[in-house]
Amino acid sequence: xxxxxxSSRYLVKRTGEKVFLECVQDMDHENMFWYRQDxxxxxxxxxxxxxxxxxxxxxxxxxxxxxxEKKERFSLILExxxxxxTSMYLCASSPLGYEQYFGPGTRLTVT
Amino acid sequence: QKExxxxxxxxxxxxxxxxxxNCTYSDRVSxxxxxxxxxxxxxxxxIMSIYSNGxxxxxxxxxQLNKASQYVSLLIRDSQPSDSATYLCAVPFYNFNKFYxxxxxxxxxxx
Numbered sequence: 051x052x053x054x055x056x057s058s059r060y061l062v063k064r065t066g067e068k069v070f071l072e073c074v075q076d077m078d079h080e081n082m083f084w085y086r087q088d089x090x091x092x093x094x095x096x097x098x099x100x101x102x103x104x105x106x107x108x109x110x111x112x113x114x115x116x117x118x119e120k121k122e123r124f125s126l127i128l129e130x131x132x133x134x135x136t137s138m139y140l141c142a143s144s145p146l147g148y149e150q151y152f153g154p155g156t157r158l159t160v161t
Numbered sequence: 162q163k164e165x166x167x168x169x170x171x172x173x174x175x176x177x178x179x180x181x182x183n184c185t186y187s188d189r190v191s192x193x194x195x196x197x198x199x200x201x202x203x204x205x206x207x208i209m210s211i212y213s214n215g216x217x218x219x220x221x222x223x224x225q226l227n228k229a230s231q232y233v234s235l236l237i238r239d240s241q242p243s244d245s246a247t248y249l250c251a252v253p254f255y256n257f258n259k260f261y262x263x264x265x266x267x268x269x270x271x272x
Contacts, residue, residue: 081258083260092262092263092264092265093205093249093262095259095260098258098259100258106258108259140204140205146258147193147253148193148210149193149195149207149210149251150195150207150251150260151207152197152204152205152206153204154203154204155203155204
């Protein structure tokens with residue numbers, strides 16, 4: 051079975067803090083993705099990566115950065131957390147051209 | 162026009178009935194289509210994929226694809242209360258690296 055894990059299920063941070071969300075997949079997938087999901091707004095793509103050290107902006111990259119130093123690990127970084135970044139963050143991975151598999155999600159609250 | 166459109170629902174059906182969920186997409190060159198189920202507070206879970214025109218059956222689930230009409234549907238036979246969830250339609254972008262997700266249809270199966 052494909053397994054995608056995320057570093058935390060719940061996270062509470064203060065405004066202005068630097069936040070790291072980590073995602074690891076064990077299926078040697080080329081592609082990895084970070085989404086946020088908010089009520090009424092659906093899934094929105096933040097960044098994705100199609101290879102080690104390669105990344106592309108998604109639809110809402112502002113305020114975020116990413117890092118992919120190893121194929122199995124994709125990190126999302128909030129440089130200076132703000133309250134409008136309170137959300138559910140979902141990581142996914144996929145082999146090229148095929149279905150995405152999601153991790154369990156991290157519910158981030160910024161106070 | 163959104164790339165993938167779904168009726169947000171909620172769609173209410175009685176237990177044992179057939180639930181029909183619909184999705185339209187705008188990219189004529191799309192070749193693969195996916196249905197995800199998402200329980201409240203959980204991450205999306207892949208339940209069906211379909212690549213060719215026609216029907217694909219998997220247990221109580223049937224995916225139907227009509228590329229000429231740019232339409233994909235999911236039928237759930239003998240609906241159970243445990244099927245109550247939000248169902249997301251997903252279509253890969255032309256280069257297969259990005260997915261478009263619909264906003265999801267919320268299904269309620271009443272005992």
